[in-house]
Amino acid sequence: MIEFLQQLINGLAQGSIYALIALGYTMVFGVLRFINFAHGDVFMLGAFAGLYTAPSLLKLCGGGPSFPGAAAVLLAAMLICAVIGILIEKLCYRPLRDRPRLTVLITAIGVSLFLENAGQYAFGADPQSFPEIITDRALEIPESWGALSALTLTVGQLLVFGVTFFLLIGLRAIVRHTRTGMAMRALSFNPVAASLMGVNTDVVISFTFGLGSALAGAAGILTSIQQPSIDPLMGINIGLKAFVAAVLGGIGNIPGAALGGILIGLLEALVVGYINPSYRDAIVFGVLILILLVKPSGLLGKPEREKV
Amino acid sequence: MAMLRSLLVAGALTLLIPNPNAAAAEEIPIGEYASLTGGSASFGQSSHKGTELAVEEINAAGGVLGKKLKLITEDDQSQAGQPATIVRKLISQDKVVAVLGEVASSKSLEAAPICQQNKIPMITPASTNPKVTEVGDYIFRICFIDPFQGTVMAKFARSKGWKKIAVLTDVKQDYSVGLAEFFVKDFTANGGEIVRDQKYSTGDKDFKPQLTSIKAARPDAIFIPGYYAEVALIAKQARLLGLKVPLLGGDGWVGDSLLKVAGHSLDGSFFSCHFSADEQSPDTRNFVAKFKAKHGEIPDDMAALGYDSAMILADAIRRAGTTDSAKLRDAIAATTHHDGITGNITLDSARNASKPAVILTVGNGGFQFVETVAP
Numbered sequence: 255m256i257e258f259l260q261q262l263i264n265g266l267a268q269g270s271i272y273a274l275i276a277l278g279y280t281m282v283f284g285v286l287r288f289i290n291f292a293h294g295d296v297f298m299l300g301a302f303a304g305l306y307t308a309p310s311l312l313k314l315c316g317g318g319p320s321f322p323g324a325a326a327v328l329l330a331a332m333l334i335c336a337v338i339g340i341l342i343e344k345l346c347y348r349p350l351r352d353r354p355r356l357t358v359l360i361t362a363i364g365v366s367l368f369l370e371n372a373g374q375y376a377f378g379a380d381p382q383s384f385p386e387i388i389t390d391r392a393l394e395i396p397e398s399w400g401a402l403s404a405l406t407l408t409v410g411q412l413l414v415f416g417v418t419f420f421l422l423i424g425l426r427a428i429v430r431h432t433r434t435g436m437a438m439r440a441l442s443f444n445p446v447a448a449s450l451m452g453v454n455t456d457v458v459i460s461f462t463f464g465l466g467s468a469l470a471g472a473a474g475i476l477t478s479i480q481q482p483s484i485d486p487l488m489g490i491n492i493g494l495k496a497f498v499a500a501v502l503g504g505i506g507n508i509p510g511a512a513l514g515g516i517l518i519g520l521l522e523a524l525v526v527g528y529i530n531p532s533y534r535d536a537i538v539f540g541v542l543i544l545i546l547l548v549k550p551s552g553l554l555g556k557p558e559r560e561k562v
Numbered sequence: 563m564a565m566l567r568s569l570l571v572a573g574a575l576t577l578l579i580p581n582p583n584a585a586a587a588e589e590i591p592i593g594e595y596a597s598l599t600g601g602s603a604s605f606g607q608s609s610h611k612g613t614e615l616a617v618e619e620i621n622a623a624g625g626v627l628g629k630k631l632k633l634i635t636e637d638d639q640s641q642a643g644q645p646a647t648i649v650r651k652l653i654s655q656d657k658v659v660a661v662l663g664e665v666a667s668s669k670s671l672e673a674a675p676i677c678q679q680n681k682i683p684m685i686t687p688a689s690t691n692p693k694v695t696e697v698g699d700y701i702f703r704i705c706f707i708d709p710f711q712g713t714v715m716a717k718f719a720r721s722k723g724w725k726k727i728a729v730l731t732d733v734k735q736d737y738s739v740g741l742a743e744f745f746v747k748d749f750t751a752n753g754g755e756i757v758r759d760q761k762y763s764t765g766d767k768d769f770k771p772q773l774t775s776i777k778a779a780r781p782d783a784i785f786i787p788g789y790y791a792e793v794a795l796i797a798k799q800a801r802l803l804g805l806k807v808p809l810l811g812g813d814g815w816v817g818d819s820l821l822k823v824a825g826h827s828l829d830g831s832f833f834s835c836h837f838s839a840d841e842q843s844p845d846t847r848n849f850v851a852k853f854k855a856k857h858g859e860i861p862d863d864m865a866a867l868g869y870d871s872a873m874i875l876a877d878a879i880r881r882a883g884t885t886d887s888a889k890l891r892d893a894i895a896a897t898t899h900h901d902g903i904t905g906n907i908t909l910d911s912a913r914n915a916s917k918p919a920v921i922l923t924v925g926n927g928g929f930q931f932v933e934t935v936a937p
Contacts, residue, residue: 256778268770406803482823526771527774
């Protein structure tokens, strides 16, 4: 029983990471109706942004690993990733906005390959160790909790839960209660009508890319705290899993992406723990096929009618 | 037709250009291919430094057969496809009499068929996969092979009195699967119990699910025959989950980033390896001193193996009395009780080295010698 609960904690932590990345896929799909396959690589750039900014930011916050230091690195990585995301859209996708959607999709694959290979050139192909920005240790669970005290919850995991929860609430507030959020929703509902109503499409699309990329950057730092070994190809697999999560939850649907991410994380932990780790990826991608066959709109997505 | 003619002219021209190596008959050309740059550069750099030191020493002592050895080194950039190309170049252009290399089994497997076809002896310093020397009778290795390493660690675990072991294998690496297979075989045949058999793939970063399952089985130790990049993360996450038992592994653990990533998580763990700079035999101390003087660093096992591979080749040329490839091959095959830095090396009929392994432990931010295990 303890083992099962522990697997749930493990899965929830990994799933939160998928959720953060899946949100970026889903938001971009919402406004532009295409899959930004370079999104997983933005996650990788977030980790490297942390690697390069950590030494000076930690010094600024008093030296060694600390909570304010970690927060500063997290914010810096989110900011850098937001800028990168906006630049990618401006340089690569915007010139193609009126072209067939397939053209943009193929460009996205090109951008992804470019970031991976330029990353190997700039950062080196070898895995690098990520600096300790906060000490990841197991938290003591008091004896008074009985059998539950055998559970292990690490600082890194707690941080992942906390930051993910906070970012999800923040995102919901932005989308629901700000003018830009309203513009985003309007754009995803009907781009032509939105621009006729005076919505500045370019600004809203840039904002969406910035927001999604910042979340990926946060995921990059949260992952690197727990798994302090980063390399330029670390975004490929995790990006694909997050994409599956976005489709599972219903692509274009924000709560759906969060739900999908957490479900994929839990599924992975249980497959690895109780079935066979070799089947982990097969089962996750099997879920993608299954959901596309049974409910293509995803768990929370509404079926979209093609207008003729 | 015009193209054919220009090809013929080009061919004739190359015949006219004198081969620079043929002119220097005072030297014996020896080829070396290694990963000097790219992903496995730390392996290649080490073995190359060792080889270089050996050749320098041989030449300082007057060379072999009255001639100096000329080491021609090519970088395969850690890339698949490169070893085949550069070994072809070494054989056809540089006319090397023998080839030394590679560390990684996959690279050695690429170059071996080419050496075999051209009947040029190849000695790999550190490829432990059994398939490498199975390519043909011109392919040799001076390190032990995976089955031996797996068995050594099983013996060691038993000698520590551990009864219950969990195994965590990298299913993407033949190396890891091979070590695990022979570890399990020996350990269970002698009354031990494998309480969990968990798996992961190269490139994985999150091992908490596997480790949670292993923790529930309460093993005395965990055998992780993987490569250093993943092992470091596994160790870190195991300690976080409260798994305090020793971890066991093989020579794949030795890598630059192992302790940088793992920190103190690996303290008290053990792994098998080819060589230890801490071993107090006079030969080892002498080698470590010379290596430090030349390269300014302490040699690791790849450096020691690179050194031994060049020494064994030089010794074989001396015994053959010629660089004729068939006679040289026979001389290498006849290597017995060569007193190398990595132990007493005898090549068996399958052209593999039968030699001892050393077991190292991790502590104080480095590796410490524990014991030598004879085959």
